[in-house]
Amino acid sequence: MSAQQGCSIDWKNWQAEIPATLMFIVRDGQVLLIEKLTGIGQGKVNGPGGKIDPGESAEQAVIRECQEELHITPSNPVKMGELHFAMSDIPDIHCHVYMAEEFEGEPTPTREANPLWTKLSEIPFEKMWADDRFWLPQMLDGQKFNGRFEFDLEEIIWQDVQFGEDACALWLGCPLELAK
Ligand SMILES: Nc1ncnc2c1[nH]c(=O)n2[C@H]1C[C@H](O)[C@@H](COP(=O)(O)OP(=O)(O)OP(=O)(O)O)O1
Secondary structure: OOOOOOOOOOHHHOOOOEEEEEEEEEEOOEEEEEEEOOOOOOOOEEOOEEEOOOOOOHHHHHHHHHHHHHOOEEEOOEEEEEEEEEOOOOOOEEEEEEEEOEEEOOOOOOOOEEEEEEEHHHOOHHHOOOOHHHOHHHHHOOOOEEEEEEEEOOEEEEEEEEEOHHHHOOOOOOOOOOOO
16 A cells, blocks of 8 residues: 555544553563453553543653553653554544553553563564554564554554654644643
């Protein structure tokens, strides 16, 4: 799929209804994933994360979600990417993706998530959102990215993912972010 061919979304004027976050903590050749027990993507494997609350920055939100879902607090999160999901069956999502190497606490199962320490070579893409295989390996390799996906239900019908520092210039930022 090329950058614009076959895409029905006017990305220039696109605005997501749901601002959201994801966190991938990497330590000792493993990444901390979750089995998601509630919310959008229930039943899938993903990183911890969730919706950004009004007045919250993306970074504040991703830390809060890790506390709620796994009882851990990531330190020094690094923003790695933005994901733009135009969905057919649920509201569109704009997701801010972070990585961290350190955290406080012990990953603990909660009502919302089961923690899954996963070898970097054994990520279960077949249990994850279809887009993950197009940016997660590169991100875990240290590349920043900007991804746009049009979904028809669970299937990707158009995509564009860019990597490297240039990709950061495409980030929309977080409209709810507090001035820093
Ligand atoms: N396509 C795709 N790929 C990868 N990750 C995601 C998607 N779509 C998504 O929504 N996500 C991620 C983004 C967020 O981390 C979650 C969705 O947020 P959700 O769990 O519904 O938000 P919470 O705030 O935790 O849930 P509620 O409290 O509102 O139930 O999935």
